[in-house]
Amino acid sequence: MKARHFISANFSKLLLSALFGLTISLTCAAQEKIAFTSNIGGNNNIWLMNASGSNRVQLTTDIGSDSYPNISKDGTKIVFVSDRDGNPEIYSMNSAGSFQTRLTNNAGTDSEPVFSPDGTKIVFSSNRDGNHEIYIMNADGSGQTRLTTNTVDDGQAEFSPDGTKIIFSRLAANQSDAHIITMDLNGANQVPLTSGSFILNGQPSFSPNGQKIVFSSVRPLSHTNPEIYLMDANGSNQTRVTTAVGQDMEPVYSPNGSKIAFRSERDGNAEIYTMNADGTNQVRITFDAAGTTNFAPSWANVPLANVDIPDDLAREQGATLTVPITVSDTTGMGIISYDFALHYDPAVLQPLANAVDKTGTLSAGFQEVNAGGALGTLIVSGFGSLPLVGAGTLINLKFDVIGTPPTSSSLTLSPFMFNEGIPYVEVSAGQVFVQGTIRGRVTYGNAATPTGVSNVSLLAAGAPNTSTTTAADGTYVLGGFGPGSYTITPSKVGEVNGIEALDASRISQFLIGAVTLTSNQQTAAEVSGNGSVTSFDAALIAQYLVGLPNTGQTGTWRFVPSSRTYLTVGSLTGEDYSAILLGDVSGNWTPSPGAGFSERRLEAQRFGVNLSLPTVKARKGEKISIDVTMGVPLTPVEAYQFDIFYDPSVLQAEASPVETAGTLSESFAAVSNSSQPGRLRLAVYGPRKIAKKSGTLLTLKFRVIGQSNSDLVFAGVLVNDGNPAASTRNGKVAVRR
Numbered sequence: 001m002k003a004r005h006f007i008s009a010n011f012s013k014l015l016l017s018a019l020f021g022l023t024i025s026l027t028c029a030a031q032e033k034i035a036f037t038s039n040i041g042g043n044n045n046i047w048l049m050n051a052s053g054s055n056r057v058q059l060t061t062d063i064g065s066d067s068y069p070n071i072s073k074d075g076t077k078i079v080f081v082s083d084r085d086g087n088p089e090i091y092s093m094n095s096a097g098s099f100q101t102r103l104t105n106n107a108g109t110d111s112e113p114v115f116s117p118d119g120t121k122i123v124f125s126s127n128r129d130g131n132h133e134i135y136i137m138n139a140d141g142s143g144q145t146r147l148t149t150n151t152v153d154d155g156q157a158e159f160s161p162d163g164t165k166i167i168f169s170r171l172a173a174n175q176s177d178a179h180i181i182t183m184d185l186n187g188a189n190q191v192p193l194t195s196g197s198f199i200l201n202g203q204p205s206f207s208p209n210g211q212k213i214v215f216s217s218v219r220p221l222s223h224t225n226p227e228i229y230l231m232d233a234n235g236s237n238q239t240r241v242t243t244a245v246g247q248d249m250e251p252v253y254s255p256n257g258s259k260i261a262f263r264s265e266r267d268g269n270a271e272i273y274t275m276n277a278d279g280t281n282q283v284r285i286t287f288d289a290a291g292t293t294n295f296a297p298s299w300a301n302v303p304l305a306n307v308d309i310p311d312d313l314a315r316e317q318g319a320t321l322t323v324p325i326t327v328s329d330t331t332g333m334g335i336i337s338y339d340f341a342l343h344y345d346p347a348v349l350q351p352l353a354n355a356v357d358k359t360g361t362l363s364a365g366f367q368e369v370n371a372g373g374a375l376g377t378l379i380v381s382g383f384g385s386l387p388l389v390g391a392g393t394l395i396n397l398k399f400d401v402i403g404t405p406p407t408s409s410s411l412t413l414s415p416f417m418f419n420e421g422i423p424y425v426e427v428s429a430g431q432v433f434v435q436g437t438i439r440g441r442v443t444y445g446n447a448a449t450p451t452g453v454s455n456v457s458l459l460a461a462g463a464p465n466t467s468t469t470t471a472a473d474g475t476y477v478l479g480g481f482g483p484g485s486y487t488i489t490p491s492k493v494g495e496v497n498g499i500e501a502l503d504a505s506r507i508s509q510f511l512i513g514a515v516t517l518t519s520n521q522q523t524a525a526e527v528s529g530n531g532s533v534t535s536f537d538a539a540l541i542a543q544y545l546v547g548l549p550n551t552g553q554t555g556t557w558r559f560v561p562s563s564r565t566y567l568t569v570g571s572l573t574g575e576d577y578s579a580i581l582l583g584d585v586s587g588n589w590t591p592s593p594g595a596g597f598s599e600r601r602l603e604a605q606r607f608g609v610n611l612s613l614p615t616v617k618a619r620k621g622e623k624i625s626i627d628v629t630m631g632v633p634l635t636p637v638e639a640y641q642f643d644i645f646y647d648p649s650v651l652q653a654e655a656s657p658v659e660t661a662g663t664l665s666e667s668f669a670a671v672s673n674s675s676q677p678g679r680l681r682l683a684v685y686g687p688r689k690i691a692k693k694s695g696t697l698l699t700l701k702f703r704v705i706g707q708s709n710s711d712l713v714f715a716g717v718l719v720n721d722g723n724p725a726a727s728t729r730n731g732k733v734a735v736r737r
Contacts, residue, residue, distance in 0.1 A: 096421020
């Protein structure tokens with residue numbers, strides 16, 4: 001609580017320095033502050049600080065002595081004592097130090113002002129009528145009324161939390177006793193809470209719930225220095241909570257009642273300390289040079305708005321940047337104006353000619369004045385007739401990004417003020433990063449001529465992540481980078497085509513040295529994932545073609561390089577990748593060919609080989625062999641694949657439905673899949689070629705299980721990679737009865 005200079009003799013001397021103390025507790029936005037009086041610089045002035053002692057701000061700078069501040073419970077106003085006009089009088093100001101106004105004017109000493117809980121009244125002490133007595137007045141200084149009439153000094157008054165009582169200290173005529181008394185707001189029903197001889201009790205302060213009173217006391221029989229005590233609101237259960245050497249006094253509760261702030265001289269200077277409400281954890285929070293006096297704390301919540309600029313703004317060079325100034329909930333704070341200066345790096349940003357954009361912001365109804373400012377500073381003022389409501393974007397500011405990536409600029413607001421300083425503002429600085437771009441192209445790695453690969457996803461892993469997709473020609477532009485390192489990884493799914501039996505043959509030919517494969521072709525051939533090209537890779541491709549499981553990585557995409565890492569990202573070009581479809585060794589992939597691409601490719605050529613199926617007669621229950629015959633091909637045959645469709649109610653493929661022994665395909669490997677009833681899928685490949693020969697290409701094995709006939713129909717015929725183009729003649733199985 002506040003120390004009062006009305007007390008004379010011993011108690012007056014002990015508490016005299018406490019007359020000039022103030023502490024304000026700020027708990028808005030999960031932050032507390034303390035306002036106090038300090039004689040830093042020579043004379044007493046009122047200061048504000050966090051409850052930890054940090055962020056000290058001087059509120060008054062008058063050449064007189066300013067002291068005894070008390071902050072209203074809503075945190076918007078402060079009353080204090082100043083002798084700037086001659087003798088000590090009571091003044092008021094807002095809690096940012098603005099609008100300092102004199103409230104009392106008389107020849108005596110007016111001191112120790114304290115707001116009522118609702119902020120409409122002020123109780124104070126004055127000796128205008130002789131000795132110090134308790135007075136009350138309206139918050140604007142009107143209606144000054146004396147409440148106590150005694151031949152002794154009364155002072156150090158405070159309202160009860162419910163506003164129905166006033167508590168104060170009375171110095172006895174013998175100057176050796178002082179006790180705490182309560183009374184009604186009109187001065188009636190004065191009831192002592194403490195008693196005893198040679199005891200000086202003063203500076204009482206209620207806990208926020210009204211159940212406890214903290215006060216200072218000098219009890220010469222046990223201690224001659226002031227110490228801090230607690231008692232119940234009725235004066236019972238008095239308990240000492242400080243025992244340090246030196247004076248401890250001027251205790252006040254924090255707004256939530258969990259802590260007490262007080263003045264102590266235990267370490268030499270008069271400094272501000274805090275402790276838990278039970279007296280534990282006593283901590284010093286002000287630290288000033290010898291001779292400095294900090295004292296008389298008063299704790300209250302002060303309105304606080306948080307103003308922020310995002311710290312992750314990012315745009316590319318040449319783009320327009322929107323800087324949102326955001327604010328926490330402004331409802332009920334009465335904000336009708338703001339003034340601020342935004343500081344930025346002029347080598348990175350340049351304000352637009354019309355830099356303020358209030359569209360869709362909390363300031364939509366305000367008038368804005370963009371006053372410009374020196375290079376690197378944008379000054380903005382805004383005002384309106386109706387107060388702001390809600391939280392969100394206060395205003396948007398527009399800049400051209402002129403910096404070279406990957407440079408950045410901090411964005412700081414200093415000063416920033418709502419109205420004339422109330423509510424208080426906690427400002428968080430922001431930052432803008434000039435983003436780089438990475439450009440390149442993804443082409444098919446096995447194509448004879450560069451072919452762009454579309455729909456390749458490029459994911460840039462960093463902070464933040466960003467991604468893009470290649471265009472139809474394979475080009476990409478990747479932006480949205482933040483500062484720091486990035487790893488870019490390409491990937492693709494779908495658009496799988498061009499994988500043929502010829503690819504399996506190419507692997508077989510490569511393994512015997514008949515052909516050479518480029519590095520990318522070997523990558524496409526290595527579908528097993530073991531790191532080398534083997535016959536197993538050829539078998540996996542063939543299994544893929546006929547729809548068997550266990551095909552390794554056939555049909556998936558791989559990229560060269562697989563990824564790239566950048567410590568920082570500037571503006572880069574030519575960051576190209578090769579896309580390789582695993583299994584497409586020969587490089588027949590076509591961008592988005594659509595259905596039937598193989599057939600269209602065949603139709604574009606003159607038929608160079610004929611495949612035929614016979615008509616076979618058989619009885620139910622017989623095993624039959626069906627020879628697929630081939631005419632002399634115009635181009636040597638290295639691989640082929642096709643499907644045979646038949647009636648599954650008539651025919652059933654044998655467990656090993658393909659026989660190559662004694663046929664043109666004797667040196668080839670044949671892979672088949674008959675798991676789908678009515679369909680036999682074949683892929684045949686090998687290291688050799690069939691040239692200038694005709695005859696049985698291979699033999700198919702079936703069992704007749706039905707009584708009717710079954711057509712034998714070719715589908716999906718592909719010889720080599722379509723050269724020679726194949727014509728076909730379907731066959732039939734006629735079941736004899």
